[in-house]
Amino acid sequence: xxxxxxxxxxxxxxxxxxxxxxxxxxxxxxxxxxxxxxxxxxxxxxxxxxxxxxxxxxxxxxxxxxxxxxxxxxxxxxxxx
Amino acid sequence: xxxxxxxxxxxxxxxxxxxxxxxxxxxxxxxxxxxxxxxxxxxxxxxxxxxxxxxxxxxxxxxxxxxxxxxxxxxxxxxxxxxxxxxxxxxxxxxxxxxxxxxxxxxxxxxxxxxxxxxxxxxxxxxxxxxxxxxxxxxxxxxxxxxxxxxxxxxxxxxxxxxxxxxxxxxxxxxxxxxxxx
Numbered sequence: 001x002x003x004x005x006x007x008x009x010x011x012x013x014x015x016x017x018x019x020x021x022x023x024x025x026x027x028x029x030x031x032x033x034x035x036x037x038x039x040x041x042x043x044x045x046x047x048x049x050x051x052x053x054x055x056x057x058x059x060x061x062x063x064x065x066x067x068x069x070x071x072x073x074x075x076x077x078x079x080x081x
Numbered sequence: 082x083x084x085x086x087x088x089x090x091x092x093x094x095x096x097x098x099x100x101x102x103x104x105x106x107x108x109x110x111x112x113x114x115x116x117x118x119x120x121x122x123x124x125x126x127x128x129x130x131x132x133x134x135x136x137x138x139x140x141x142x143x144x145x146x147x148x149x150x151x152x153x154x155x156x157x158x159x160x161x162x163x164x165x166x167x168x169x170x171x172x173x174x175x176x177x178x179x180x181x182x183x184x185x186x187x188x189x190x191x192x193x194x195x196x197x198x199x200x201x202x203x204x205x206x207x208x209x210x211x212x213x214x215x216x217x218x219x220x221x222x223x224x225x226x227x228x229x230x231x232x233x234x235x236x237x238x239x240x241x242x243x244x245x246x247x248x249x250x251x252x253x254x255x256x257x258x259x260x261x262x263x
Binding site: 043 | 118120121124125128130147163164165166167177179180195196
């Protein structure tokens, strides 16, 4: 599955990266990593360097924020009245 | 500042549902276009790669959503490569999904999103293309008038950070029942 290795690499290095780069955005391709102020900057760098290929961009945080739309999870997006 | 006002009189079959009921039943929805992130489009232009037409469909403003989500088939139609991997929670439990770079054109106001979540939205609501989350709403004033059955969305360009790209004129056709104020 795409980006599985990058996700594992991120989780392995998360604690170390938080010490120096917490809040920044990491760009990972294979085992290459670089850090940016914004995810937009990271994406543009990835495009310039590798073209349009799967890349892993994630904000370096100690815990991942909850980003799931709860209305989708609990089925209240279009619940009958 | 650009402002979009919409009212929600709706048809259910041949019956007109008045705006307050229509807004409650169908939610604050609008037509949007999902297209290529501006950086992706620029890259494809230089390489001569395909520039697919934007996908047009229905979006709902979801103040309960941290991030904006697009329908997964739309991302596939645009040929979007993943920009990240995320763990998501669904009714069936935890699942792993991807994010993609794209642009969301809200009735003439285009916003680039580098890490837009993908889900099978249309399986939940027919023809639902996009859930507009708080990553876009943080740069807007969203006014919801329940008794009147209207809402408006005003984008505050000054607060938009570089990561959300600049607000740029959209490319699609507009519905004539929208009122846009600058």
